[in-house]
Amino acid sequence: MTLEVHLDEQDLARTLRADVRAGLTATPKWLPPKWFYDARGSELFEQITELPEYYPTRSEREILTDRAGEIARLTRARTLLELGSGYSTKTRLLLDALTAEGTLRTFVPMDVSPSALTAAAARIEADxxxxxxxxxxxxxxxxxxHLPGGGNRLVAFLGGTIGNLIPEERSAFLGDLRAVLEPGEHLLLGTDLVKSPSVVVPAYDDAxxxxxxxxxxxxxxxxxxxxxxFDEDGFAHVAxxxxxxxxxxxxxxxxxxxxVTIPGVDLVVDFExxxxIRTEVSAKFRREGIGHELAEAGFALDHWWTDRAGLFGVSLARAVG
Known part of the structure; x- marks a missing residue:
């Protein structure tokens, strides 16, 4: 097992301080969602994915269960790279399919959490x-x-996480990703779809x-x-x-x-x-919009799948030209 670190504790601390200073002195106030995910936050999110209201994880898992073999045949990937991998739970469906196809040699998970990475990787190496x-x-x-080259690569960015990026950030992200891929290499992208707010909102405000x-x-x-x-009880959750x-x-x-006094950034913040504080945006998508954003970044959307209820979409795109 190899561990390559581009984000150490000092870098994380610097980034946190910069984000807090920028976000809590802005009008309106904001904080990036990546700061949810310390060990406790990661545990809570795993609990969220099992809640009855939270359909995205189940819906995406249904698609991957049905289509992983097809994805493996279409890509014949030698290297699977997973962005925002966390505990790599759903990724095992892809690992199983690519292993059965006989092409997979390397798995490259990327995450901000070293603990989640190493815990997941130890289990995957064993299995x-x-x-x-x-x-x-x-x-x-x-x-x-810093994503390693070599081999026919498939990048998986699952869970609808791309929705946490606003349009300008998505454009930059997809452009940066295209820049590191060779023509013909693939991106597997999970996107939550536009639907009734009566379905969407409870997924972010469970009972x-x-x-x-x-x-x-x-x-x-x-x-x-x-x-x-911060007095945690002094803030109500809103979705x-x-x-x-x-x-x-x-x-x-x-x-x-x-x-609120924040000594680590020498800041005092008043709240009326x-x-x-806006803590997360979770964009929902339509197929035509995804196709346009991918094309703008240099990808061709070759395959599109949804779960049987039409709640979630997974696209397989190919780097072109």
Whole structure:
């Protein structure tokens, strides 16, 4: 097993400080969703994926269960690279199919969390003897240039995570990814689809309150990492559908006026009652929009699959020209 680190603790700390200073001095306030994911946040997200309201994971798993063999035959990938891999749970469907196809030699998961990477990689090495596992600790918006070359590569970016990027960020990300791929190599992209808000919003505001706890975890991260004194109970979890942007926004809304001190960035932040921090955008997509964004970045959308309920889409695109 190889561990390649492009994002160490000092780099993470610098990035966190920069994001907190920029986001909490902006109007309106915001924080990037990547700061949900300390060990506790990762555990909470795993719980979210099992909730009855949270359809994306089940829907994408259904597609991969049905289509993994076809994906393996179409790509005949020697190297599978997974971006934002986390615990690589659904990826095993692809690993199984590519192993059965007889082409797979290397698995390259990239994530910001070294602990999630190494835990998943140890299990995968044990379950897939002979498979080379090359872990990369990195940020998918900054470190794609470090993805290893060689072999016919398939990049998997699953879970609808691309929806956490606003359009300008998606364009930059897809362009950066195309720049590191050779013509003919593939991108497997998971995208949550536009549907009724009555289905979408509960996926981000479950009855058990797990998503609310996950949302407030960003405050715990700031308290632990930067010495902040956020009162977690002072912020209500909010999930709203924006019909113009066709995305869900998660926010934290101050229940009463507060003054929060954040010594790690030498900052004092005032909140009025009702003031919000936007913590996540989760864009939903249509097939024609995905095809356009991929084409703009230099990909051809060759195959498109949905689950039987039409809630989620997985596209297989090929780097061209």
């Amino acid at each position: 897939y003897p002979g498979l080379r596992v090359h872990n990369i600790v990195g940020d998918l918006t900054r470190h794609l240039k 058990e309150g797990v998503t609310a706890d996950f949302n407030r975890n960003v405050l715990r991260v700031l308290n632990t990492s930067l010495g902040a004194n 709203l559908w924006d019909p113009d942007q066709e995305w869900v926004e998660m926010r934290l809304r101050a229940r009463w006026p507060m003054k 009652a009702g003031e919000e």
